[in-house]
Amino acid sequence: MVQRQPVGPDQTMSRLLAVTGLNVRFRTEGGALDAVSDLGFAVHAGECLGIVGESGSGKSQTFLAILGLLAANGSATGSARFDGQELLNAPPASMNELRGNRIAMIFQDALSGLTPTMRIGEQMVEVLAVHRGLGAAEARRRVLEVLQIVRIPDAQRRLRAYPFELSGGMRQRVMIALAMLCNPDLLIADEPTTALDVTVQAQVLKLLAGLKRHTGSGIVLITHDLAVVAGLSDRVMIMYAGRAVESGPVREIFSTPLHPYTIGLLRSVPGLEHDPAVELPTIAGQPPDLARLPPGCPFAARCGRVIDRCLTDLPPLRELRPGHLAACHRAGEP
Amino acid sequence: MSATTPAPLLEVHDLTVHYALPGRSRFLGGGKLRVHAVDGVSFDLGEGETLGIVGETGCGKSSLGRAVLQLVRPTAGSVRWRNRDLCTLPEGELREVRRELQIIFQDPLSSLNPRMTVGEIVAEPLRLHQPGMPAEERQRAVAEMFTRVGLRPDMTSRYPSEFSGGQAQRVSIARAMILAPRLIVCDEPVSALDVSIQAQVCNLLRDLQRETGISMIFISHDLAIVRYMCQRVLVMYLGQVMELADRDALFDRPLHPYSRALISAVPRADPQHLVAEIPVLDGEMPSPIDPPGGCPFHSRCPQAIPRCISTRPPLEDTGDGRKVACHRWREPPGSVPQMTRQP
Numbered sequence: 001m002v003q004r005q006p007v008g009p010d011q012t013m014s015r016l017l018a019v020t021g022l023n024v025r026f027r028t029e030g031g032a033l034d035a036v037s038d039l040g041f042a043v044h045a046g047e048c049l050g051i052v053g054e055s056g057s058g059k060s061q062t063f064l065a066i067l068g069l070l071a072a073n074g075s076a077t078g079s080a081r082f083d084g085q086e087l088l089n090a091p092p093a094s095m096n097e098l099r100g101n102r103i104a105m106i107f108q109d110a111l112s113g114l115t116p117t118m119r120i121g122e123q124m125v126e127v128l129a130v131h132r133g134l135g136a137a138e139a140r141r142r143v144l145e146v147l148q149i150v151r152i153p154d155a156q157r158r159l160r161a162y163p164f165e166l167s168g169g170m171r172q173r174v175m176i177a178l179a180m181l182c183n184p185d186l187l188i189a190d191e192p193t194t195a196l197d198v199t200v201q202a203q204v205l206k207l208l209a210g211l212k213r214h215t216g217s218g219i220v221l222i223t224h225d226l227a228v229v230a231g232l233s234d235r236v237m238i239m240y241a242g243r244a245v246e247s248g249p250v251r252e253i254f255s256t257p258l259h260p261y262t263i264g265l266l267r268s269v270p271g272l273e274h275d276p277a278v279e280l281p282t283i284a285g286q287p288p289d290l291a292r293l294p295p296g297c298p299f300a301a302r303c304g305r306v307i308d309r310c311l312t313d314l315p316p317l318r319e320l321r322p323g324h325l326a327a328c329h330r331a332g333e334p
Numbered sequence: 335m336s337a338t339t340p341a342p343l344l345e346v347h348d349l350t351v352h353y354a355l356p357g358r359s360r361f362l363g364g365g366k367l368r369v370h371a372v373d374g375v376s377f378d379l380g381e382g383e384t385l386g387i388v389g390e391t392g393c394g395k396s397s398l399g400r401a402v403l404q405l406v407r408p409t410a411g412s413v414r415w416r417n418r419d420l421c422t423l424p425e426g427e428l429r430e431v432r433r434e435l436q437i438i439f440q441d442p443l444s445s446l447n448p449r450m451t452v453g454e455i456v457a458e459p460l461r462l463h464q465p466g467m468p469a470e471e472r473q474r475a476v477a478e479m480f481t482r483v484g485l486r487p488d489m490t491s492r493y494p495s496e497f498s499g500g501q502a503q504r505v506s507i508a509r510a511m512i513l514a515p516r517l518i519v520c521d522e523p524v525s526a527l528d529v530s531i532q533a534q535v536c537n538l539l540r541d542l543q544r545e546t547g548i549s550m551i552f553i554s555h556d557l558a559i560v561r562y563m564c565q566r567v568l569v570m571y572l573g574q575v576m577e578l579a580d581r582d583a584l585f586d587r588p589l590h591p592y593s594r595a596l597i598s599a600v601p602r603a604d605p606q607h608l609v610a611e612i613p614v615l616d617g618e619m620p621s622p623i624d625p626p627g628g629c630p631f632h633s634r635c636p637q638a639i640p641r642c643i644s645t646r647p648p649l650e651d652t653g654d655g656r657k658v659a660c661h662r663w664r665e666p667p668g669s670v671p672q673m674t675r676q677p
Contacts (some may be wrong), residue, residue, distance in 0.1 A: 052527040167618055197390040197555055202599040202612045208612040224529050227601035231609035250605045268533035270562040271603050280537060283530040286498050
């Protein structure tokens with residue numbers, strides 16, 4: 001058994017990343033668009049926080065904002081402290097020092113995360129030279145070591161390969177190796193397995209599980225796939241239309257979901273246990289247009305439990321069970 | 335097959351699709367390089383039945399779907415549709431038959447013409463295949479079809495770019511269904527959609543099938559969705575059939591080691607199933623260019639024996655309506671080493 005981390009907002013575990021009151025806004029031709037609104041969460045050392053949301057939920061923009069990688073028409077307010085240091089709108093030089101070193105990222109599309117014109121080996125050696133000042137021989141030794149950890153067969157030969165010469169699964173493992181090179185304190189994995197086959201997905205998820213266990217890194221796993229989150233995360237945050245609608249310990253989220261959106265998502269995914277004769281329950285309608293968000297609860301238009309108040313008042317996140325929060329006027333009702 | 339199974343509408347026999355590559359092999363003989371996308375696949379499909387095709391990227395499942403519809407011309411084999419072999423049918427007759435055979439693709443937005451309104455897109459098959467139909471009647475048929483797939487009839491004047499992924503997929507389903515086809519090939523129809531929309535589209539396809547009795551070939555890498563959608567499942571690896579079985583037989587008791595590996599790798603929406611404990615199938619599918627001899631799966635199979643490397647296992651009937659291509663399928667699962675749960 002892998003030991004799950006204890007959870008809860010005021011654990012003695014060191015807080016690696018503390019985000020409070022984060023807002024991300026984009027200026028568009030159609031006016032301002034709020035991609036993330038009043039978001040707060042923390043990531044502790046040695047834990048995996050799963051962030052679940054569909055396209056437009058703001059889950060990716062949250063981390064692009066924190067890492068200073070927002071598109072030019074985007075701006076962020078609020079606070080994101082990493083190990084005591086404010087990251088939001090920090091000078092580029094200090095972000096460059098952190099990114100790829102103490103904070104590493106893995107993206108869905110490994111091709112866009114790798115330089116196409118550089119051999120795998122060169123790219124990896126460069127990271128160690130820049131961030132750790134390692135010499136060629138020493139860097140090469142570390143690169144081979146990490147490639148072996150991520151189970152790249154024939155690593156010595158792969159060092160000379162260009163990214164396009166590798167399969168999708170192999171590229172994703174190289175990305176993870178690249179992220180692991182400097183033993184980051186925080187690893188942010190944005191849909192790391194979405195483009196992969198189930199067998200390769202299982203390989204990649206296992207690597208992340210091993211990384212968490214052996215290095216004590218904090219991991220943020222961003223995904224639309226609840227099943228991917230279930231087996232790896234300690235805590236889960238569900239996002240909808242730029243807001244956290246529910247967060248809590250992973251077992252709680254799956255055993256006692258409180259928000260109607262979470263409940264709907266869990267029901268609408270056909271697991272291998274679902275009886276095919278039974279029609280899958282669905283969430284009606286479409287996610288809202290972020291440029292025209294309704295005044296009350298963003299989920300109200302699709303919610304089966306909607307009452308008048310949902311259409312006018314935005315429900316705040318409330319702690320309804322220990323460490324388990326939900327933003328729903330009716331959550332916790334008998 | 336049991337007595338209740340309807341007579342096959344579609345009989346695919348020894349279907350083979352090879353793509354020629356530029357360049358020649360570096361090995362003896364230096365023959366043309368060929369991608370063996372589909373290699374001798376046989377199956378049949380009954381009226382109102384849904385057959386799932388699963389396998390990893392590059393296993394040939396999409397090529398197989400396209401070859402059935404003659405969208406790529408097979409290298410060998412036959413595709414009998416109501417007892418006519420589509421592979422040898424002249425182009426003109428094939429066009430006639432195609433009214434009955436439709437396809438929907440993974441990415442709805444890239445498969446809809448951005449310069450046409452969605453109403454024009456759904457009307458186009460009618461215009462081509464029933465040119466005599468009066469415009470008014472055509473519009474009525476399109477509006478009816480919109481309602482049927484869960485779109486409002488007043489949306490017909492919009493362009494595809496105004497639609498979300500889920501709505502656009504409904505438009506492609508409407509286009510595919512407008513001629514009342516008898517077979518629809520769905521190639522990863524929900525993979526590009528958001529989770530909350532996937533179930534909507536799956537249910538729509540199931541409803542349409544219930545209403546029309548249409549047959550479906552449902553291609554997907556998502557085993558849970560295949561289990562929800564299909565009565566029978568074909569497991570493909572490197573262009574070949576590994577196992578062909580009824581849904582419950584396959585998911586409850588997979589006989590081929592590759593089927594077992596695929597099913598056990600599916601992550602569960604259950605925190606008790608830790609990722610760290612998923613049995614892992616190492617390695618990746620070999621290249622379909624000059625594929626290995628013997629069993630195509632031998633290089634990753636935890637149960638491979640020397641015979642698997644030298645001899646390709648035939649697709650054997652197991653006696654219970656299932657077919658499997660494995661030398662060791664008769665041995666009870668307990669007697670052969672299973673995949674190890676690595677630390």
